[in-house]
Amino acid sequence: MKLLVCVKQVPDSTVRVKVAGDQKAIVPEGVTWAISPYDEYAIELALEHKDANPGTTVGVITVGPPRARDALRQALAMGCDDATLVTGADVETLGGLATARALAKVVDEVTPDLVLCGKQASDDDQGFVGQALAETLGWPHVAIVTKFVASDGGTEIWKEVEGGHEVWKASGPAVLTVQKSQKDPRYPSLPGIMKAKKKEIPEKDLASLGADLGGPSVEIRAMEPPPARKAGRVMKDGDPKALAAELAKLLRDEARVL
Amino acid sequence: MKVWVIAELKEGELRRVSLEAVAKATELGDADVLELHSDERASALAGATALAERARAGAPDLILVGATPAGRDLAARLAAKLGWTYLSECAELRIEDGQAVAVRSMYAGKVRATVSGTLPAVVSVRAGIAQVADAAPPRPGSVQVAPSGEGLEFVRFEETKTTGTRVPLGEARVVVSGGRGLKGPENWKLVQDLADVLGAALGASRAVTDAGWRPNEEQVGQTGKTVTPDLYIALGISGAIQHLAGMSSSKVIVAVNKDPDADLLKIADYAVVADLFEFVPAFTEELRKVVARD
Numbered sequence: 340m341k342l343l344v345c346v347k348q349v350p351d352s353t354v355r356v357k358v359a360g361d362q363k364a365i366v367p368e369g370v371t372w373a374i375s376p377y378d379e380y381a382i383e384l385a386l387e388h389k390d391a392n393p394g395t396t397v398g399v400i401t402v403g404p405p406r407a408r409d410a411l412r413q414a415l416a417m418g419c420d421d422a423t424l425v426t427g428a429d430v431e432t433l434g435g436l437a438t439a440r441a442l443a444k445v446v447d448e449v450t451p452d453l454v455l456c457g458k459q460a461s462d463d464d465q466g467f468v469g470q471a472l473a474e475t476l477g478w479p480h481v482a483i484v485t486k487f488v489a490s491d492g493g494t495e496i497w498k499e500v501e502g503g504h505e506v507w508k509a510s511g512p513a514v515l516t517v518q519k520s521q522k523d524p525r526y527p528s529l530p531g532i533m534k535a536k537k538k539e540i541p542e543k544d545l546a547s548l549g550a551d552l553g554g555p556s557v558e559i560r561a562m563e564p565p566p567a568r569k570a571g572r573v574m575k576d577g578d579p580k581a582l583a584a585e586l587a588k589l590l591r592d593e594a595r596v597l
Numbered sequence: 598m599k600v601w602v603i604a605e606l607k608e609g610e611l612r613r614v615s616l617e618a619v620a621k622a623t624e625l626g627d628a629d630v631l632e633l634h635s636d637e638r639a640s641a642l643a644g645a646t647a648l649a650e651r652a653r654a655g656a657p658d659l660i661l662v663g664a665t666p667a668g669r670d671l672a673a674r675l676a677a678k679l680g681w682t683y684l685s686e687c688a689e690l691r692i693e694d695g696q697a698v699a700v701r702s703m704y705a706g707k708v709r710a711t712v713s714g715t716l717p718a719v720v721s722v723r724a725g726i727a728q729v730a731d732a733a734p735p736r737p738g739s740v741q742v743a744p745s746g747e748g749l750e751f752v753r754f755e756e757t758k759t760t761g762t763r764v765p766l767g768e769a770r771v772v773v774s775g776g777r778g779l780k781g782p783e784n785w786k787l788v789q790d791l792a793d794v795l796g797a798a799l800g801a802s803r804a805v806t807d808a809g810w811r812p813n814e815e816q817v818g819q820t821g822k823t824v825t826p827d828l829y830i831a832l833g834i835s836g837a838i839q840h841l842a843g844m845s846s847s848k849v850i851v852a853v854n855k856d857p858d859a860d861l862l863k864i865a866d867y868a869v870v871a872d873l874f875e876f877v878p879a880f881t882e883e884l885r886k887v888v889a890r891d
């Protein structure tokens with residue numbers, strides 16, 4: 340089976356994001372970049388499939404600035420077989436639909452059996468590109484996926500829903516948007532890192548793909564940090580019962596949330 | 598201004614977030630409420646296909662969908678199908694000079710952004726987008742969904758044992774979450790009893806879901822759910838930045854932790870420094886009295 344994972348490079352989850360003076364973007368200085376968390380889970384699902392089914396190949400692709408090469412390198416070190424960087428001017432302000440259309444051009448070339456995306460990228464938090472990619476390709480998609488298994492005449496796909504999982508079967512190619520699953524993404528192994536260093540990462544020019552990069556996009560008018568929370572009331576040094584009674588009273592009379 | 602709401606039902610009733618979307622739609626223009634009907638479990642693609650056909654004929658300016666997991670999935674595919682603007686998980690929404698202007702969180706809750714896009718647009722809205730009107734909501738019109746026939750078929754449903762019929766986390770007014778401080782799954786009765794008294798949804802830190810003490814769907818934070826309840830109670834959770842990303846917009850935060858330096862205590866409105874195993878049973882008892890009196 341041929342799998343393709345779409346990854347986006349975003350600020351690492353531990354980064355305290357700062358908003359730039361013009362309020363249109365974040366301050367890039369001091370940011371550690373990483374593969375978006377759900378995309379790492381997508382890589383993990385793909386690699387698990389490869390572990391269980393030798394002969395599987397796992398490619399990764401990103402549409403991003405040159406620094407996104409590091410994300411691809413990381414994916415290769417985790418065990419992916421090949422990587423593609425799509426880059427060019429304005430690549431950082433590309434809208435969701437345009438990104439999907441650019442990705443679709445590469446999917447047409449690579450012809451994978453399944454494409455895996457993250458459930459959402461943890462910079463724009465949209466949850467749009469996977470569905471938009473499937474739509475552009477004319478493929479079905481399954482969102483919030485925690486597992487897939489190749490079965491007779493297709494792929495069984497587990498989708499997390501309230502109270503459990505729906506199992507869907509795709510008879511042909513499909514896009515999956517991947518949710519956190521029980522198994523944490525693996526760390527790159529030392530040999531993996533060595534191997535990844537030597538791998539060539541081909542680059543494609545965004546403008547030359549021939550994708551329609553127009554269409555509606557979302558304009559950022561202003562960014563700001565979320566309203567700061569001021570330190571509240573500290574309650575300690577009491578008998579637990581007395582503290583409990585006091586808190587219950589405060590929640591009712593002061594906070595008025597009961 | 599023609600505004601459609603795609604309503605989501607739960608046990609035959611419109612969900613809270615759908616009711617709020619209806620209230621928002623009424624505020625913005627002429628509201629029409631639609632509901633998807635299908636004989637079998639329909640995929641988001643099948644739903645989007647049926648809705649897109651309806652939308653091309655009816656030409657609404659705006660389609661609102663509650664930002665539940667199913668709603669967001671449907672909204673994304675629908676926007677792509679129509680080639681319209683998509684604004685995801687909006688906490689505020691207004692129309693200004695023919696543009697949809699929304700407030701939404703980015704960078705896993707670390708940034709609040711005002712964004713805009715041209716109409717027509719599909720917008721998924723978060724719980725809290727508007728105050729539910731007293732008047733009964735309009736009866737939803739029905740949109741019949743046919744199987745997509747595009748190579749995707751529903752096979753079966755697998756139920757998760759650990760979850761009962763609780764309020765869904767994303768829409769709950771009160772959330773009680775437990776962290777590693779609870780020491781093990783066998784102690785969850787403490788969390789559950791407290792949640793029961795308050796009619797609350799259950800949440801958890803990632804340390805807890807990773808350890809398999811609680812199902813993934815209860816995780817709050819960057820790789821879990823984002824919640825904005827009136828009251829968030831965190832028991833034995835340290836307050837890592839990835840956890841804060843999912844809950845720091847809650848109206849009132851209570852944190853119980855035995856370590857006075859725990860980060861969550863620093864942003865809590867009520868920071869209780871105590872051993873949760875002593876405090877929580879007493880607190881549940883006290884709340885039971887308060888709730889019974891009201």
Ligand SMILES: Cc1cc2nc3c(=O)[nH]c(=O)nc-3n(C[C@H](O)[C@H](O)[C@H](O)COP(=O)(O)OP(=O)(O)OC[C@H]3O[C@@H](n4cnc5c(N)ncnc54)[C@H](O)[C@@H]3O)c2cc1C
Nearest residue numbers: 776777778802803804818819820821833835837840855873
């Ligand atoms: C990419 C990425 C994504 C992540 N996403 C998430 C996410 O979505 N959600 C999330 O929660 N985390 C997430 N994390 C993990 C996060 O960094 C923390 O590891 C996690 O939140 C810690 O969980 P915890 O607070 O339960 O455990 P701990 O940090 O171990 O804290 C336990 C707390 O319990 C207190 N305690 C212990 N015993 C008692 C007692 N008897 N009474 C009272 N208090 C007690 C301790 O003082 C301590 O503060 C993510 C991490 C990464 C790298």
Ligand SMILES: Nc1ncnc2c1ncn2[C@@H]1O[C@H](COP(=O)(O)O)[C@@H](O)[C@H]1O
Nearest residue numbers: 345346402456457459460465466467468
């Ligand atoms: N620039 C990009 N390059 C590659 N994949 C992307 C890109 N943007 C988004 N994706 C994929 O689409 C998913 C959803 O992204 P989003 O719609 O931006 O939240 C991500 O988790 C990635 O798998």
